[in-house]
Amino acid sequence: MHGRRGLDWRDLQYFLAVSRGGALSVAARELGVEHTTVARRIQSLEQTMDATLFERHPRGYRLTRQGEQLLAGVEAMEREAQEVAFGAGGGLSGTVRISALEGFGNFFLAPRIGALLEANPDLTVEMVTIQQIVSLSRRQADLAIGLTRPSGDRFHTEELTDYRLFIYASPDYLRRHGPVRRRGDLADHIFAGYVDELVFSPALDYLAEVGIDSRQVRIQNSSIQAQKAAVQAGLCLGVLPAFVAESTPGLVRVLPEEISLLRTYWLITRGDEAGSSRLGHLCRVLRNETRAAQALFLPSRNTAACEIRPD
Amino acid sequence: MHGRRGLDWRDLQYFLAVSRGGALSVAARELGVEHTTVARRIQSLEQTMDATLFERHPRGYRLTRQGEQLLAGVEAMEREAQEVAFGAGGGLSGTVRISALEGFGNFFLAPRIGALLEANPDLTVEMVTIQQIVSLSRRQADLAIGLTRPSGDRFHTEELTDYRLFIYASPDYLRRHGPVRRRGDLADHIFAGYVDELVFSPALDYLAEVGIDSRQVRIQNSSIQAQKAAVQAGLCLGVLPAFVAESTPGLVRVLPEEISLLRTYWLITRGDEAGSSRLGHLCRVLRNETRAAQALFLPSRNTAACEIRPD
DNA sequence: CACCCCATGTGCAAAAATGCACAGATATTT
DNA sequence: AAATATCTGTGCATTTTTGCACATGGGGTG
Known part of the structure; x- marks a missing residue:
C-alpha cells in the first residue's frame, strides 16, 4: 500500500485524469488538487509498474504505448466503479440497465420507457440494445431479455412473451x-x-x-x-x-x-436481485406491458x- | 481525493481485503499495515458512500447487504486491475490469453502448450477453454480461435485449419x-x-x-x-x-x-497487436502446429x- | 521585442495518514 | 475459574502526502 507494496488503485485515478486531460494542470483542476500532487502520483505509479506511461512535453503529457495499454484496463475499472458508486450508495434512486435484443428494445420497449420514467422520477433506465445479450454475471446489465433460457440456477428466468x-x-x-x-x-x-x-x-x-x-x-x-x-x-x-x-x-x-x-422472449435477472424494489418494479411493468400488447406480439x-x- | 471528493479507489482495496479476511486484523496482515489504518479506511469509505458496509462484531466484520453489492463491483475492478498489472508492466515476459473452443483447446492445444512454454521460459500462456469465444474487444483474450470469421476490420483474422x-x-x-x-x-x-x-x-x-x-x-x-x-x-x-x-x-x-x-478454425487477434513479439510468435507456433497436424484435422x-x- | 499565459518541476511548510501503545470485550484453552 | 489469544477501538507521536511559493521553459499576441 501507498507505494510500498503493490499497485495503488488511487494512483490509477490520477492516471486516468491525466490521460483524459492531457496535462498535469488540467488533471489537477479536475481532481481539485495541486498539479505537483498529480505529477508525484504519476511518478509513483510509473515506479511501481516499472513502466513509462507518459512522454513529457512542455505543453502536456502524452500517453506512451504502455500508457495506452494501461488506459484500457483502467477505463474498464472506472466503468465498474461507476456502477459501484450508484449501486451501494443511494438505495432507491438509481440506474437499472436492461439488455435487450434490438427488436424488443427499439420497437417495443423504447416507446414505453418515457411513461415508465415519468411514473418513477427517481429511476433511471439504461437500455442496451445490441445483437447479443450482455453478461449478467459481469454486472453489465441488471436485467436481460433474451431469446433463450439460460441454463443453471444462477439466474431467475421467466417467460415474458411469445x-x-x-x-x-x-x-x-x-x-x-x-x-x-x-x-x-x-x-x-x-x-x-x-x-x-x-x-x-x-x-x-x-x-x-x-x-x-x-x-x-x-x-x-x-x-x-x-x-x-x-x-x-x-x-x-x-x-x-x-x-x-x-x-x-x-x-x-x-x-x-x-x-x-x-x-419467445425470456426475462432474466440475477437470482439475488429479483426482489429489489427497483428491479422488481421494472419486472412487473415489463410483464404488464407485454401482456397488454399480446395482439402486437x-x-x-x-x-x-x-x-x-x-x- | 482522499475522501474530500468522490470515491477513493484505494479505499476499495482495503474494503476488498476486509471482505476477504473477515476481520480488520486479518486484512491488516494481508496488506502489511496496521489494523487501525484498515478501520479508518473503511470508515472513510462508508462516509463517502453514505452506506454501512459492515456489521461490527467482537470477532470480526461481516458484510451488510450493501457491502455485498459493493463487493461484486470491486471484484470486477480487481480482475481488471490484475490484467493491468501484467499488461503494462513487463514487456516481453507476460501473459497471452488464448480463447479457444473446447475441442481445439483441450484436444489439440493443451498437449502442445508444455513444449511451447519450455521453448519460451518468459512466456505465460493462459488458455480459456469455453463454449463461446470471449471478447477480444474487452481485452478478455489476446487471441481467439473461433468457428466463424468476425465481420468488420477491428480484428485480424486468418484461416487456421479446416x-x-x-x-x-x-x-x-x-x-x-x-x-x-x-x-x-x-x-x-x-x-x-x-x-x-x-x-x-x-x-x-x-x-x-x-x-x-x-x-x-x-x-x-x-x-x-x-x-x-x-x-x-x-x-x-x-x-x-x-x-x-x-x-x-x-x-x-x-x-x-x-x-x-x-x-474451419479461424485465428483472430486484435488488429493492433498482431505484430507484437509475444503474440506474433504464438501465432506462428499455432500455424506451424496445425499445419503439421493436418492428418489429425x-x-x-x-x-x-x-x-x-x-x- | 516584450508581455502574458500556461505548462512542468523543485524545495519547504502544513496537513493528513499511519504506526504505536494501550484499553476493553469476547472466545478459547488450561 | 484463571490465563491466554484474538478481536475492535482510542489517542498521541511519527511519517508520508499534499499545498504553496517559486523557478524555468514554451507558445501566442500586441
Whole structure:
C-alpha cells in the first residue's frame, strides 16, 4: 500500500485524469488538487509498474504505448466503479440497465420507457440494445431479455412473451417481382437476413428454418431495423417479427397461412436481485406491458400449416 | 481525493481485503499495515458512500447487504486491475490469453502448450477453454480461435485449419443396437449433442445439418468432451470432430463415406497487436502446429457423397 | 521585442495518514 | 475459574502526502 507494496488503485485515478486531460494542470483542476500532487502520483505509479506511461512535453503529457495499454484496463475499472458508486450508495434512486435484443428494445420497449420514467422520477433506465445479450454475471446489465433460457440456477428466468414472425414484402416489391403464391416460389427471391457470424442463437436463424438458401441472403445486416428498411425499400423479402414489421404500415405478409415462426422472449435477472424494489418494479411493468400488447406480439394468422418452433 | 471528493479507489482495496479476511486484523496482515489504518479506511469509505458496509462484531466484520453489492463491483475492478498489472508492466515476459473452443483447446492445444512454454521460459500462456469465444474487444483474450470469421476490420483474422467431423459410435453400442447401414437408419438412434440454448453458432449445429431430429438428442451437454464420453460409454451416437474422437482409440465412424461435415478454425487477434513479439510468435507456433497436424484435422474419408459445409 | 499565459518541476511548510501503545470485550484453552 | 489469544477501538507521536511559493521553459499576441 501507498507505494510500498503493490499497485495503488488511487494512483490509477490520477492516471486516468491525466490521460483524459492531457496535462498535469488540467488533471489537477479536475481532481481539485495541486498539479505537483498529480505529477508525484504519476511518478509513483510509473515506479511501481516499472513502466513509462507518459512522454513529457512542455505543453502536456502524452500517453506512451504502455500508457495506452494501461488506459484500457483502467477505463474498464472506472466503468465498474461507476456502477459501484450508484449501486451501494443511494438505495432507491438509481440506474437499472436492461439488455435487450434490438427488436424488443427499439420497437417495443423504447416507446414505453418515457411513461415508465415519468411514473418513477427517481429511476433511471439504461437500455442496451445490441445483437447479443450482455453478461449478467459481469454486472453489465441488471436485467436481460433474451431469446433463450439460460441454463443453471444462477439466474431467475421467466417467460415474458411469445412473438410471431412472418415473411414480409413491400407492395412495390411484389408488383415488380410478381406475387408469391407457394413456398417453392421463395427460391426466386432475395432476402435480407443477419450476418452469418452474428447469428449467435439458433432462435435468430430464421431463414434457414424457413428453408431459404444462404445464397439468397444477399442483404446481410446485424440490425433488424436495417433489414426492415431493406424490405420496406422494396429491395428484397425478409423474415421479421410481426411487432417490428407492422409497427409502421405498408409491409404485407407473404404466405402467412403457410409460413409463420414462433419465438419467445425470456426475462432474466440475477437470482439475488429479483426482489429489489427497483428491479422488481421494472419486472412487473415489463410483464404488464407485454401482456397488454399480446395482439402486437401474436397477431392472428389465418391457418399456419407450418409453424416452426426451435424446440 | 482522499475522501474530500468522490470515491477513493484505494479505499476499495482495503474494503476488498476486509471482505476477504473477515476481520480488520486479518486484512491488516494481508496488506502489511496496521489494523487501525484498515478501520479508518473503511470508515472513510462508508462516509463517502453514505452506506454501512459492515456489521461490527467482537470477532470480526461481516458484510451488510450493501457491502455485498459493493463487493461484486470491486471484484470486477480487481480482475481488471490484475490484467493491468501484467499488461503494462513487463514487456516481453507476460501473459497471452488464448480463447479457444473446447475441442481445439483441450484436444489439440493443451498437449502442445508444455513444449511451447519450455521453448519460451518468459512466456505465460493462459488458455480459456469455453463454449463461446470471449471478447477480444474487452481485452478478455489476446487471441481467439473461433468457428466463424468476425465481420468488420477491428480484428485480424486468418484461416487456421479446416477440420472434419463424422458420426461416431462405440463398437459395443453397434453390437447392441445393430449396424447402421444407411442414412435412414439414423432415425432409430439417440444422439449426444449440444444443449440447445448453448449452440451459439450455426457452425456448432452439427446434428440439424446431418438431419437428426432434435427429439433424438437425448443426451445434451455443453461440453464436447462429455459428448465424446457418452459415445464412448456406448450410450448413443454423436457427431464429433475427428481429431477429438480419434485422439483415443476405440470409436468407429458411422457412414463416413456418406456423412462428413467440414468446419474451419479461424485465428483472430486484435488488429493492433498482431505484430507484437509475444503474440506474433504464438501465432506462428499455432500455424506451424496445425499445419503439421493436418492428418489429425482432416483425416482421409473414403468418398463422402454428402459433405456439408455451412457456407 | 516584450508581455502574458500556461505548462512542468523543485524545495519547504502544513496537513493528513499511519504506526504505536494501550484499553476493553469476547472466545478459547488450561 | 484463571490465563491466554484474538478481536475492535482510542489517542498521541511519527511519517508520508499534499499545498504553496517559486523557478524555468514554451507558445501566442500586441
